[in-house]
Amino acid sequence: TxxxxxxxxxxxxxGLGDGVDATPYGLPIxxxxxxxxxxxxxxxxxxxxxxxxxxxxxxxxxxxxxxCAFERHHSGAIELKxxxxxxxxxxxxxxxLVFTYADLERFPRQNHIYFCECAANTGMEWAGAQLNGAQxxxxxxxxxxxxxxxxxxxxxxxGLDAAGDxxxxxxxxxxxxxxxxxxxxxxxxxxxxxLVAFKANGEALRKEHGYPVRLVVPGWEGNMWIKWxxxxxxxxxxxxxxxxxxxxTDTLEDGTSRKWTWVMDAKSVVTxxxxxxxxxxxxxxxxxTGMAWSGHGRITRVDVSKDGxxxxxxxxxxxxxxxxxxxxxxxxxxxxxxxxxxxxxxAMDETGYVQPTKAQLREVRGLNSIYHNxxxxxxxxKANGEAxxxxxx
Amino acid sequence: EKxxxxxxxxxxxxxxxxxxxxxxxxxxxxxxxxxxxxEEIFAEHCAICHGDFAEGIDNWPKLAGGxxxxxxxxxxxxxxxxxxxxxxxxxxVNRSMPFGNAQSLSADEVYAIVAYILYSNDxxxxxxxxxxxxxxxxxxxNAGGFIIDDREATEYAHWRGExxxxxxxxxxxxxxxxxxxxxxxxxxxGDAAMAEEAKASPAPAPxxxxxxxxxxxxxxxxxxxxxxxxxKKCKSCHQVGDNAKHKTGPILNGIYGAAIGGAEGFKYSKxxxxxxxxxxxxxxxxxxxxxxxxMKGTKMSFNGLKKEGDIAAMIEYLKSVSQ
Numbered sequence: 001t002x003x004x005x006x007x008x009x010x011x012x013x014x015g016l017g018d019g020v021d022a023t024p025y026g027l028p029i030x031x032x033x034x035x036x037x038x039x040x041x042x043x044x045x046x047x048x049x050x051x052x053x054x055x056x057x058x059x060x061x062x063x064x065x066x067x068c069a070f071e072r073h074h075s076g077a078i079e080l081k082x083x084x085x086x087x088x089x090x091x092x093x094x095x096x097l098v099f100t101y102a103d104l105e106r107f108p109r110q111n112h113i114y115f116c117e118c119a120a121n122t123g124m125e126w127a128g129a130q131l132n133g134a135q136x137x138x139x140x141x142x143x144x145x146x147x148x149x150x151x152x153x154x155x156x157x158x159g160l161d162a163a164g165d166x167x168x169x170x171x172x173x174x175x176x177x178x179x180x181x182x183x184x185x186x187x188x189x190x191x192x193x194x195l196v197a198f199k200a201n202g203e204a205l206r207k208e209h210g211y212p213v214r215l216v217v218p219g220w221e222g223n224m225w226i227k228w229x230x231x232x233x234x235x236x237x238x239x240x241x242x243x244x245x246x247x248x249t250d251t252l253e254d255g256t257s258r259k260w261t262w263v264m265d266a267k268s269v270v271t272x273x274x275x276x277x278x279x280x281x282x283x284x285x286x287x288x289t290g291m292a293w294s295g296h297g298r299i300t301r302v303d304v305s306k307d308g309x310x311x312x313x314x315x316x317x318x319x320x321x322x323x324x325x326x327x328x329x330x331x332x333x334x335x336x337x338x339x340x341x342x343x344x345x346x347a348m349d350e351t352g353y354v355q356p357t358k359a360q361l362r363e364v365r366g367l368n369s370i371y372h373n374x375x376x377x378x379x380x381x382k383a384n385g386e387a388x389x390x391x392x393x
Numbered sequence: 394e395k396x397x398x399x400x401x402x403x404x405x406x407x408x409x410x411x412x413x414x415x416x417x418x419x420x421x422x423x424x425x426x427x428x429x430x431x432e433e434i435f436a437e438h439c440a441i442c443h444g445d446f447a448e449g450i451d452n453w454p455k456l457a458g459g460x461x462x463x464x465x466x467x468x469x470x471x472x473x474x475x476x477x478x479x480x481x482x483x484x485x486v487n488r489s490m491p492f493g494n495a496q497s498l499s500a501d502e503v504y505a506i507v508a509y510i511l512y513s514n515d516x517x518x519x520x521x522x523x524x525x526x527x528x529x530x531x532x533x534x535n536a537g538g539f540i541i542d543d544r545e546a547t548e549y550a551h552w553r554g555e556x557x558x559x560x561x562x563x564x565x566x567x568x569x570x571x572x573x574x575x576x577x578x579x580x581x582x583g584d585a586a587m588a589e590e591a592k593a594s595p596a597p598a599p600x601x602x603x604x605x606x607x608x609x610x611x612x613x614x615x616x617x618x619x620x621x622x623x624x625k626k627c628k629s630c631h632q633v634g635d636n637a638k639h640k641t642g643p644i645l646n647g648i649y650g651a652a653i654g655g656a657e658g659f660k661y662s663k664x665x666x667x668x669x670x671x672x673x674x675x676x677x678x679x680x681x682x683x684x685x686x687x688m689k690g691t692k693m694s695f696n697g698l699k700k701e702g703d704i705a706a707m708i709e710y711l712k713s714v715s716q
Binding site: 262351353 | 399401407481484492538540557560562567568572574
């Protein structure tokens with residue numbers, strides 16, 4: 001039968017749409033209302049010091065729109081005007097300096113795309129399959145293009161002669177909010193690729209991501225990406241702050257804990273099909289897609305398994321070569337015969353590292369670990385197209 | 394290359410913002426405080442989230458306890474059991490606490506609060522004067538418990554190389570399903586399933602409790618008022634009144650004269666559940682004075698009321714909420 005959407009004149013083909021002044025700053029169309037950040041209430045005592053999750057199951061490509069990029073605050077997202085913004089550099093520098101926001105805009109700047117992943121991403125899955133959706137198991141990640149000044153430029157402006165040998169020096173970075181969230185970063189990283197950023201995806205940072213200025217620490221855990229950055233201190237050792245001792249450390253089976261586990265290892269996840277993105281079209285052509293990333297550099301290959309890891313096929317990367325410390329999209333263009341699948345993805349990076357299974361991680365770290373879980377994820381896709389988060393032998 | 398941008402930071406500005414403290418105590422201001430003073434300050438500023446005894450309320454961080462649990466299942470990580478440096482506690486309390494009113498405490502108050510947290514972890518006695526000078530005398534139990542990231546040797550070295558592509562396993566079985574737990578937020582309604590539901594071990598059926606004996610004695614209003622004040626110490630764990638719920642401890646409405654360990658829906662320690670008897674004057678007086686001595690194995694972490702007058706007032710107050 002002919003499709004009335006074609007044979008009958010529709011309102012939108014006859015009447016008029018919105019004028020250009022209807023939405024001076026655009027929002028997603030109402031039909032995409034389910035593509036939103038979501039919170040898991042029971043995770044934290046309060047939403048002020050909490051986290052929400054990027055709807056990765058509904059996104060494609062690699063760039064995360066700011067409006068749905070996950071948020072993590074320790075004392076809430078603060079409102080700090082550019083006019084009230086000050087950045088101090090002090091400690092072992094030749095001349096301690098204060099910059100205004102306008103000062104920062106006068107330094108030469110760069111643009112880079114990087115992923116930012118919370119160290120706790122997938123942390124709830126350590127003990128077993130728990131949350132039923134890629135958004136909740138892997139959504140503490142976003143990937144944006146940042147515009148900013150290199151931290152090296154600012155440190156050199158203050159002068160590092162006073163610091164002497166830079167090899168054993170650190171910078172302590174902290175935010176203007178009540179939590180401060182101070183973190184210590186070795187000088188080598190600070191001078192390598194850290195950015196003091198004020199734009200993301202071309203526009204000003206959102207309040208929830210540290211407006212007007214945040215730190216970007218490529219490849220390293222998100223907690224170090226200080227928001228509302230207010231101070232950088234050159235020091236002769238780490239501060240060993242709350243965020244680098246009591247949190248973000250990894251307790252092993254024998255009770256000792258790893259600290260300074262900054263790099264986020266290679267990881268990937270199938271975003272569709274997944275529990276929140278079931279197959280609705282029945283048998284035939286099926287696009288399996290997901291994303292992969294590595295804090296050590298570029299993703300070189302992603303393999304996909306449909307049978308829980310017995311056999312693997314190499315997926316097609318969305319760009320010819322993965323970007324450095326940025327999300328890479330992968331696709332497996334396949335045919336679904338309606339059979340059940342145990343879908344997995346496995347990332348490899350340019351260091352030759354292969355994403356491990358949960359069993360491999362547990363063998364080294366035990367069961368009490370929380371952070372830095374980069375294990376292979378399994379979705380059980382059923383004959384009706386629905387998918388579930390499972391763990392397999 | 395220098396751009397000549399920015400201006401020199403003034404000493405007062407650096408002093409205002411550069412307040413971090415390093416493990417060797419560098420950055421500590423002159424000052425002091427002890428746990429005895431700290432208890433009161435802690436009760437006023439910290440107990441609403443962390444509990445009167447630093448034991449933590451709801452999902453808020455527990456600051457005390459957990460000694461020797463780090464190699465157990467679900468280790469309890471607190472300042473006492475986990476934090477390697479005392480400087481971290483001082484720095485964090487000073488810079489970021491209380492939650493919602495950060496940077497409002499004086500240096501002496503911070504020393505006193507930190508001393509109280511140490512005392513709650515049995516790491517100092519209540520007379521120890523914590524100061525910038527005695528700071529390094531405190532031994533943190535887990536100071537030697539950390540190693541620097543060793544993934545390069547223990548993980549990367551093993552997980553590099555060409556991965557298996559075919560016949561990688563003989564069989565694959567599903568060993569666990571997320572939907573069984575049912576802790577994923579309901580996305581249509583946007584509200585989350587509660588954690589308690591997830592962990593739900595079915596609550597044990599309350600044993601048939603003997604009918605409370607009717608008490609019709611007249612109350613001493615003055616004593617009740619005094620007891621209500623003393624009850625502040627209990628409030629972080631116990632609720633009374635119309636909307637009372639079980640928290641860390643059970644609801645205390647009707648507790649006077651009720652069966653010991655008999656409140657419906659509260660998971661008691663085995664000791665309490667099997668203790669027998671009712672909460673009469675003698676049992677209450679014994680329990681309130683030295684809970685752990687009176688009932689060995691009770692979960693109640695409270696150390697007891699020291700003054701007999703307070704105990705009498707508390708019993709009178711509990712009678713008042715039982716009528």
